[in-house]
Amino acid sequence: MYSFEEITSWIDNLLGGWLGEPLKTIAEFILVGLALIAAYAVLALILIYAERKICAAFQCRIGPNRVGRWGIFQTVADMIKILLKELIRLDHNDRFLFRTAPFIVVIASMCTFAALPFARGLQAIDFNIGVFYLIAVSSLGVIGILLAGWSSNSKYTMIGAMRSGAQLISYEISAGMSLLCVVMLAGTMQISEIIEQQAEMWFIFKGHIPAAIAFFTYIIAGHAETNRGPFDLPEAESELTAGYHTEYSGIQFGFYYLAEYLNMFIVAAIAATMFFGGWMPLHIAGWDGFNSVMDCIPSFIWFFGKTFTCVFIALWVRWSFPRLRIDQMLNFEWKVLMPICLINIILMSLIVVL
Numbered sequence: 001m002y003s004f005e006e007i008t009s010w011i012d013n014l015l016g017g018w019l020g021e022p023l024k025t026i027a028e029f030i031l032v033g034l035a036l037i038a039a040y041a042v043l044a045l046i047l048i049y050a051e052r053k054i055c056a057a058f059q060c061r062i063g064p065n066r067v068g069r070w071g072i073f074q075t076v077a078d079m080i081k082i083l084l085k086e087l088i089r090l091d092h093n094d095r096f097l098f099r100t101a102p103f104i105v106v107i108a109s110m111c112t113f114a115a116l117p118f119a120r121g122l123q124a125i126d127f128n129i130g131v132f133y134l135i136a137v138s139s140l141g142v143i144g145i146l147l148a149g150w151s152s153n154s155k156y157t158m159i160g161a162m163r164s165g166a167q168l169i170s171y172e173i174s175a176g177m178s179l180l181c182v183v184m185l186a187g188t189m190q191i192s193e194i195i196e197q198q199a200e201m202w203f204i205f206k207g208h209i210p211a212a213i214a215f216f217t218y219i220i221a222g223h224a225e226t227n228r229g230p231f232d233l234p235e236a237e238s239e240l241t242a243g244y245h246t247e248y249s250g251i252q253f254g255f256y257y258l259a260e261y262l263n264m265f266i267v268a269a270i271a272a273t274m275f276f277g278g279w280m281p282l283h284i285a286g287w288d289g290f291n292s293v294m295d296c297i298p299s300f301i302w303f304f305g306k307t308f309t310c311v312f313i314a315l316w317v318r319w320s321f322p323r324l325r326i327d328q329m330l331n332f333e334w335k336v337l338m339p340i341c342l343i344n345i346i347l348m349s350l351i352v353v354l
Contacts, residue, residue, distance in 0.1 A: 002298040005121030032124050036114055040262060045075045047261040050308075051315055058319045082257075085250040090152065093247070097151035102248070102255035104144030109259040109266065111137045116269050117191055119279045119300035130191035131183055134270060135176050138225075141259065142168045145244050148256075152247040160243030163233050163326055170333040171224040171231075177341035178218035181210055181348040182274045191273060198277035200285050210348040215275045217341050222267035223314050224329070226260065230321040231329060268310035272303065279303040 011031075015024040049064065049072065056063030064071025090098070115134055117123040127133050142165055149161020185207050186194045197203075203211050224231040245256045272278060279299035283291045324332075 002300075003120040008121060032114075036110065036124060039118075040110060040113060040258075043265055044258045044261045045079065047265060047311065048075045048078075050311070051261075054312065054315045055319050058316075079254075082254045083251055087250040087252060088247075090247055093153040094151040097147045098247075099252070101144045101148035101151060102252045104147065105141045105259045106255045108137060108140035108144065109262050111140075112266050113262060115191065116266070117195060117273060117278050118303055119298070122300065123192065126190065126192050128188075128190045131179055131189040131194075131274075134191075135172070135179065138263075138266065139168070139172050141263070148248070149244040152244075154247055156246045157244050160246070164227060164244055166326075166330060167227070167231065167233065168225055170330055171221040171337075174333060174337045174341050175218055175221035175225060177338070177345060178214040178221065179270070179274060181207070181214040181345060184345070184348050184352050185211065191278075194274065195278045195280050198280050200283050202275065202277040202280070202282070204275040207348070208351055210344050210351060211275065213340065213344045214348070215271065217337055217344070218271055218274075219267075219310070219313065220337060221333075222271065223317060224333070226263045226267055226314075228260075228264060228314060229318040230323050232318075232323060233326050233329060264311060264314055265307065268314065269303075269307045271310050272306035276306045277302075278306070 012024070012028065015027050018024075019027055052071075052074070053063045055061075064074035067074040067077050112134055114124045115127070115130060115137075117126075145164045145168070146161050149157040149159075149164075152158075182194065182203055183189055185203055186197050188194060188197075194203075198206070204215055205211075207214070227233075245253055248256065279302050281291070281294035281297060281299075281302055283294060
């Protein structure tokens with residue numbers, strides 16, 4: 001399989017020969033950080049353009065078609081516009097918390113993004129508690145949302161923030177229990193080992209019915225965590241203008257916009273990694289010829305192919321179902337989704353034991 005281990009080892013040896021051990025580590029931290037920021041920005045532009053085109057296809061429209069061929073530079077133009085927009089100063093608000101909140105949301109999203117295995121040998125950090133790290137760090141973004149709603153000193157932002165806090169905290173439980181099923185099946189929380197254990201067959205097939213149930217519950221809970229329709233109550237335009245980021249403008253609003261799309265990518269990437277083997281090709285035991293053909297496809301294509309398939313499912317759901325009421329959304333989590341997850345954990349434990 002195509003691996004980036006040789007490239008990363010070559011860069012490590014090159015920097016070690018030039019700078020020495022202490023400076024080499026600092027230089028590698030800077031390079032990895034710049035690479036993650038660049039990938040973060042580029043993926044956000046791709047996802048915004050993809051959603052506009054997919055939304056247009058569902059609604060029998062063309063979508064962006066003016067700036068560049070097929071409107072491909074429309075999102076770039078929007079990015080430049082939002083960078084140049086004025087930051088509006090508000091009266092009677094907590095300025096420190098108001099300015100800090102967007103950074104908390106982006107930092108939480110970036111820390112989660114850094115733990116994703118994009119290809120074989122291309123992963124910034126690989127903890128032995130990787131799944132626990134993903135769940136813990138991804139849940140920090142709700143702090144930035146609550147701070148934004150409270151510090152803006154507006155009833156619309158406050159209601160949106162409280163809705164978002166209740167929604168995220170509720171659906172994180174189901175998302176965590178769905179991932180717990182995979183951890184039980186794999187016997188480890190290290191992401192690289194979870195991928196290696198799917199070399200012969202992905203967990204979505206190896207884990208039988210409980211794995212399929214865990215996948216669907218995780219997709220639903222993850223979709224709710226990203227505040228996407230039909231779970232977009234915190235940003236309900238007809239009720240709350242724009243929800244918790246109503247008072248933000250310019251690049252501060254851009255941070256929330258950026259984090260929303262990257263969180264959608266992160267949820268899809270975690271689903272692809274935990275249930276569909278991440279960058280691991282599709283292998284079937286005994287089919288050596290078929291497995292050899294699958295190995296010819298680069299690992300990063302496998303990862304991004306699976307991830308963008310899950311992203312497409314999320315966009316399909318968003319543009320197909322109407323918005324729920326806040327009580328319907330919370331009742332669905334506590335009365336339907338969480339009991340299903342609890343029963344599914346028992347089923348998965350029986351399969352693992354037997």
